Amino acid sequence: MPDPFTAREEIWLPFMESQLKCDNRTIIIGHSSGAAAAMRFAETHKVYAIILVSAYTSDLGDENEKASGYFSRPWQWEKIKSNCLHIIQFGSVDDPFLPWHEQQEVADNLQAELYKYTDRGHFQNTEFNELLSAVKKLIPTVS
Numbered sequence: 001m002p003d004p005f006t007a008r009e010e011i012w013l014p015f016m017e018s019q020l021k022c023d024n025r026t027i028i029i030g031h032s033s034g035a036a037a038a039m040r041f042a043e044t045h046k047v048y049a050i051i052l053v054s055a056y057t058s059d060l061g062d063e064n065e066k067a068s069g070y071f072s073r074p075w076q077w078e079k080i081k082s083n084c085l086h087i088i089q090f091g092s093v094d095d096p097f098l099p100w101h102e103q104q105e106v107a108d109n110l111q112a113e114l115y116k117y118t119d120r121g122h123f124q125n126t127e128f129n130e131l132l133s134a135v136k137k138l139i140p141t142v143s
Helices: 007-019 034-042 062-070 075-083 098-111 130-137
Strands: 028-033 047-053 084-092 113-117
Touching: 007 028, 007 034, 028 034, 034 047, 034 062, 034 075, 034 098, 047 130, 062 098, 075 098, 084 098, 084 130
Parallel strands: 028 047, 047 084, 084 113
Antiparallel strands: none
């Protein structure tokens, strides 16, 4: 993704539409700021699924998060739900950057299929077999 440090909505969302061509057959996987981008994209676009990893609802008082633009207005939870056939979320209570209550707020408002962990931190490990399994379950098998 372009603009990886600030992850600005004004750059990421047009990129997702015009370059990545996200549409109603797309599974968007978003981690941290990418989860915010996936949710904002799904407010106005139909997608097959969003998989959110370390998702949160506010700028957390961080200047880069404020500058990103994702947190400048209320979340449109109902639009996100109506535009996604599937919503899956992974979160960990020991995330050093995100309070659990914000991760839970996302899950509650989106009625997400939540996978809650106690020992994954911010999911910065190199293996994530549960994510791979979730994606595989979403892809219909071809006979």
